[in-house]
Amino acid sequence: MTFNSPKIAESSKPGQFVMVNIGTATTFLRRPFSICKTNKKTFDILYKVVGCGTEELSKKKSGDSLNIIGPLGNGYKFPILEINKTPILVAGGTGVASLLFFAQKIKEKYKSVKPIVFIGAKNKKEVLLKNEYEKLGFKVIVSTEDGSMGKKGLISNLLSSYLEECCLKQVSAIYSCGPKAMLKEISKIAKKNNVDCFVSLEEYMVCGIGTCMGCVTKTIKNLKTCPELVAGLKIKNEGNNYEYKSVCKDGPVFDAKDIIW
Amino acid sequence: MVKIGQIKLKNPVMVASGTFGYGIECKDLVDLDKLGAIITKTITLKPRLGNPQPRTFELPYGMINTIGLQNVGLEKFLTEKLPELIKITKTPVIVSIAGEKESEYSEVAKILDKENIAGIEMNISCPNVKGSIISKCKTDTYNVVKSVRKKTKHTLIVKLSPDVTDILEIAKSTESAGADAVSLINTVPALFYKNGNTILGGLSGPCIKHIALRKVYEVAKFLKIPVIGIGGIMNIEDTLEFFKAGAKAIQVGTGNFIDPKIPIKIINGLSFKKMSF
Numbered sequence: 001m002t003f004n005s006p007k008i009a010e011s012s013k014p015g016q017f018v019m020v021n022i023g024t025a026t027t028f029l030r031r032p033f034s035i036c037k038t039n040k041k042t043f044d045i046l047y048k049v050v051g052c053g054t055e056e057l058s059k060k061k062s063g064d065s066l067n068i069i070g071p072l073g074n075g076y077k078f079p080i081l082e083i084n085k086t087p088i089l090v091a092g093g094t095g096v097a098s099l100l101f102f103a104q105k106i107k108e109k110y111k112s113v114k115p116i117v118f119i120g121a122k123n124k125k126e127v128l129l130k131n132e133y134e135k136l137g138f139k140v141i142v143s144t145e146d147g148s149m150g151k152k153g154l155i156s157n158l159l160s161s162y163l164e165e166c167c168l169k170q171v172s173a174i175y176s177c178g179p180k181a182m183l184k185e186i187s188k189i190a191k192k193n194n195v196d197c198f199v200s201l202e203e204y205m206v207c208g209i210g211t212c213m214g215c216v217t218k219t220i221k222n223l224k225t226c227p228e229l230v231a232g233l234k235i236k237n238e239g240n241n242y243e244y245k246s247v248c249k250d251g252p253v254f255d256a257k258d259i260i261w
Numbered sequence: 262m263v264k265i266g267q268i269k270l271k272n273p274v275m276v277a278s279g280t281f282g283y284g285i286e287c288k289d290l291v292d293l294d295k296l297g298a299i300i301t302k303t304i305t306l307k308p309r310l311g312n313p314q315p316r317t318f319e320l321p322y323g324m325i326n327t328i329g330l331q332n333v334g335l336e337k338f339l340t341e342k343l344p345e346l347i348k349i350t351k352t353p354v355i356v357s358i359a360g361e362k363e364s365e366y367s368e369v370a371k372i373l374d375k376e377n378i379a380g381i382e383m384n385i386s387c388p389n390v391k392g393s394i395i396s397k398c399k400t401d402t403y404n405v406v407k408s409v410r411k412k413t414k415h416t417l418i419v420k421l422s423p424d425v426t427d428i429l430e431i432a433k434s435t436e437s438a439g440a441d442a443v444s445l446i447n448t449v450p451a452l453f454y455k456n457g458n459t460i461l462g463g464l465s466g467p468c469i470k471h472i473a474l475r476k477v478y479e480v481a482k483f484l485k486i487p488v489i490g491i492g493g494i495m496n497i498e499d500t501l502e503f504f505k506a507g508a509k510a511i512q513v514g515t516g517n518f519i520d521p522k523i524p525i526k527i528i529n530g531l532s533f534k535k536m537s538f
Contacts, residue, residue, distance in 0.1 A: 021519065021520070025321055025322070026321050027319075028319055028320060028321060028322060028323060028324065028466065028519070029319050029324060029518065029519065030518070030519065067520070069290070069521075203314075204315070204317060204319075206317050206324065206326075206518045207280075207517070207518045207521075209282075209286050209287065209290065209521070210282055210286045211280060211281055211282035211286050211287065211302075211517070211518075212279070212280065212282075212317070212326070212328070212518060213302075213311060213316070213328050213331045214316045214317035214326060214328065215316075215317075216311065216314065216316065216331070217314075218313075242310070243310060244310060244311050244331060249286065
């Protein structure tokens, strides 16, 4: 869905999102959507009809107006790319949206880099934006759970075997957006291979600006004081070593090392 | 202008605790200087982690939350959050406070007494923390308000729960303990199910407006101190209903989540109607 909003289009950074007031009786709260791409005066979101909010959104017609707050949140940090280093993007389902915007900016900034995107989906029909990544010159690797496109299985398995075969020195970092279970797997794989990993989390949101503290995620409070958590071990008494950070304001992009899954 | 205790408000529209963060978060979206007052997120003596997920649940006309008073604690609030807020706005800042027991309330109030704030709102009605809601018992309410009153010269507002048999009895005990105003209502204790789990929380939004109106109505004419109305206020029409029920001022709560500009729209609406207070 494309929105005409020069202000949002100009000021958005990859990984940021907007809060859309769908404005019907059944959808009381605003809904967050990642910014998928921008043009001079417009920006796009990608959505899948999953509940009453997106159902209502799908009924909107060209020319309708919606009340939107944005751009919000902290986006992806740009990799400091050295020659021969490649960022790896890993997207699950509609997670392709925020990473596409990131991909667009990576290509604008570093023309010579040849990045890779892994796209995982349930089936062929849900493999979204593949062509858009290809147009940007990304190498696209696909897996589907039913095998109807690309390799059959989970995208995390595909990433894992890719990292085993490739030269890790050439990987700058992994950037991932998708379902929480997938992000957890990706961050484990990144840790195992000692590669930096940044994840964009999804959570039910209320305010989108860090006032309600509804969309929090558990994070490590102080890395130095908690070696067990750094080592990925489960500790009995988490005590004061964790805190809840808001996904909307402190995120949605986090360093995977900080998240307690 | 409207007077709540010693606070002179340029208009009767405030933002409710827990819906406006520490005020700072909203500076790009709302002209803070236009607000009647800012009531901060509830502060406790020590930092609180808050409750695990799920914390929120959406309904057609409202929501249920169980945040669990997550906050940075009094020390960090006074060194980081409050100075920043006071720097960016001249609007009166009222600090919402809570404690696990009476002594914590008075300790927090004592420390705040030296600070450059306009007032204190005692949150004795949060449904989302361990232990029972203080404002359900008139004796407990009297005692905690009395002990805070002794520690502070700031304007003292007490926020009450609607979940009581007789709201007037509770409101009267806050008045006799020395409160300068009561604000009602806090969220209505509620329950939701998510992923098979039973979650207790507080219901808010337009679906509780008429409960709130009734509570304000039951209390306002029998108290000497002013009543601040809260509960599902989304626009000027809602605001005028609260005034009709006897409120001297109002707070916008959950409405801030839907549109952070609602308080400003109400203020503009009131001045358009040339209402004087």
